[in-house]
Amino acid sequence: MSKLLPKGRIPTPPPSLLWYFVSRNKLVGDIPSSICNSSSLKVLTLWKNSFNGTIPECIGNLSSSLSHLDLGNNNFHGKIPESFAKYCTLQSFRISNNQIGGSLPRSLGNCKDLILLDVGNNNLNDTFPNWLGNLDHLQVLVLRSNKFFGQMDNSDVTVSFTRLHVIDLSRNNFSGYLPTNFFKNLHSIRKGHENKFELEYMEDVSDYIAFNYVYGLSLTVKGSEIEFQSLSTMWMVIDFSDNQFFGALPKTLGELHSLIVLNLSHNCLTGPIPSSLGDLSQLESLDLSSNKFQGRIPTDLTNLGFLEVLNLSQNNLKGPIPQGKQFDGFTNDSYKENLGLCGFPLSKRCDTDGGTLVKFDRDDDELNWKFSILMGYGCGLVLGLSMGYIVFTTGKPLWLIRIVELVQQRFTKR
Structure with missing residues (x-):
């Protein structure tokens, strides 16, 4: 457990220390470079303090011994160290909620055992890191609230991301069509995960505990931002909201059978909502709001027996709202600002043909x-x-x- 320390600078750990937790304190200033002399250090967690300096370049070299590095929720600025060790042993790397700029160093690709990468809520300015697709163990990728830009598809790079089950690209400047091949390669979300997966890639039980001790991971789930206290392979999340993606939804999205949260809101997506989304049997939250979708709501969506949150508002949808099962519990807010929709729970009712709008202003x-x-x-x-x-x-x-x-x-x- 982390030890609560008085306000001040970080104490330098002894060289033989294995775990160093000083989270939730009031520590200020820089990380002393002397910390890099701790060659035996496996876990370094400085989460939620008041550091306002830069990340020492030597941290990259320390990655040859570190398994878990968490510098999130501070005031670090500058850039991420460029030189991660050739034989990097990092399994989780978090610098979220800081003021770090620049780009993602390509040397992170040396961290072949990386399971979690969270750089959300910073000022990073880079293209989508397709090169991370070669990290066979990567499960969680969080790039939210930065300045990432451009298209995700790159024909020159072979992208796999086969183990990925949480990807959050929200609140960036990504553009172009949604990447069909990217979704095809998400094998863990297509087929599900076994809960024993983490243990398979941890050296010992202490590593497993450390990985699950990564607290403070924030994701937007079911319309609200939730801070998770630990990770679970049960959570399958795709959040591409608040970007500039355009074009139609790939039908391959319907093949991600273990997906629990799908958020594509606040983009420029067009065309119909594919009926294949009705095959997402585990889906609990679907947000397609603030786009330009057209046509009718597929009746296949009534097959989503676990769906708790639905938001289709601010689109160009028309016709009758599907009835029955989970749809009977959704309110007007799920459909607002779609002038062509009719049927319960809206006050606009449909005729017997199911297409013409008839408005009743009174009972x-x-x-x-x-x-x-x-x-x-x-x-x-x-x-x-x-x-x-x-x-x-x-x-x-x-x-x-x-x-x-x-x-x-x-x-x-x-």
């Missing part, structure tokens, strides 16, 4: 009541005019006078 009973009154007025007016015309043209016909007299006599007797 049906009130409408029927007003319609009956208008019909009564209309019929009375026609009958009155007809009788007036007969009286006017024939004088005072005896048969009409007799009918009136009989009615008067009956009311008098009562």
Whole structure:
């Protein structure tokens, strides 16, 4: 466990120390370069302090012994060290929630055992790191809230990412079509994971515990940002929201059968919502809001038995909203600002053909009541005019006078 230290500078660990946890303190200043003399150090966690210096370049060399390095939630600036060791042993590397700029050093590709890479909420300015696809053990990739840009597809790079099960690219400047081949290669999300996977790639139980001790990993799940206290291979997440992706959704997305969270909101995606999304049997959260999707909502989405959160708002969808199962629990907010949609839970109802929009501003009973009154007025007016015309043209016909007299006599007797 981390030891709570008074406000001040980081104490230099003894050379023989294996684990160094000083998280959740009020430590300030730079990381002393003397920390790199701890050649036996396997775990270094300085998470959630007030450091405001740069990351020592020698940290890259220390990666030949380190398994876990967590410098997240500080005020570090400058760049990531360029020279990660040729035989880098890092399994998790986190520098999230700092002010670090520059690009991702290509020497991170030397870290063949890397399982988690979290550089979210910084000022990194780079293209998508396709070269990380060669890291066979990479499970979690978080690039959110930076200045990454450009297209993800690169025909010159063989990208696999076969073990990946969490990828967060949200709040960047990525553009172009969604990468079909990228989704095809996400074999862990297509087929699921076995919970024993981490142990297979950890040297001992202490490494396994250290990996799960990586707290503070933030992801947007079911519409809210959640800070996880540990990692789980059960979470399968794709978040490409708040970028500039355009074009249609690849049908291959429907093959990611273990996916739990899919967030593609706030992009420029067009075309219909593919019915293949109805094959995502484990999906709990689907957010396609603030795009330019057209056409009808596929009825296949009613097959998503675990779906808890649905957001299709701010698109160009039309036609009836599918009914039944999970869809009966979604509110108007799931569909707002789609002027062509109709059916429950919206106030716009569909005709029997299921396509034409009929808007009811008041309850049906009130409408029927007003319609009956208008019909009564209309019929009375026609009958009155007809009788007036007969009286006017024939004088005072005896048969009409007799009918009136009989009615008067009956009311008098009562």
